[in-house]
Amino acid sequence: GLFMARTLFRGSDLSMATKERKADLALFADNVELCDITENLVFSDPYFDAKMNRHTSPQLDALVAELRADRDLKVEAQRLKHIFAANAETLLHGDLHSGSIMVTDQETRMIDPEFAFYGPMAFDVGMLLANFWMSFFSxxxxEQK
Known part of the structure; x- marks a missing residue:
């Protein structure tokens, strides 16, 4: 939480002078390939039979078919994809999940910042929470018996 609060604030208009922020935006503007991976994995691929998709079959087949047939869900995912691509609010980690967080008794460090870019402030928060929820529900x- 502290990492996200500091990072999301420091990379935003709330903290940076306009000239500094525009220069910083330019540093991350060419991260096109890695942003494309995120856009596909989060906002496009889950809604059709994409090459990298997989799920527990046959247990989840009906649920996957229901999600892929949900037109309103697909429209909403594309709306969110547009926000992701067009809303450069702050500097994001871009791939924040439990595997990118290293913790000891003394400190917490984030690794793998290669997906960093300017995007919507809520993206890192949402991705981390989604990772926690997926882990919990999976x-x-x-359980050990």
Whole structure:
């Protein structure tokens, strides 16, 4: 939480002078390939049978088919993709999940910043929370007996 609060604030208009922020935006503007990966994996691929998709079959087949048939969900995902691509509010980690967070008793460090770019302030927060929720909900059936 502290990392996100500091990073999201420091890279925004709330903290940076306009000239400094525009120079910083230019530093991250050519991260096109990695942003494209994020756009596809988050906002496009889940809604059709993309090459990198996989799920537990046959247990989740019906749910996956229902999601892929949901036109309103696909429209909303594309609306959010536009916000992601067009809203350069602050500097983001861009790939913030539990595997990018290293913790000891003394400190916490974030790794793998290669996906960093300017985007919507809520993106890193949402991605990290989604990662936590997916981990939590995937635990059912893995309990030790």
């Amino acid at each position: 635990q059912r059936g893995h």
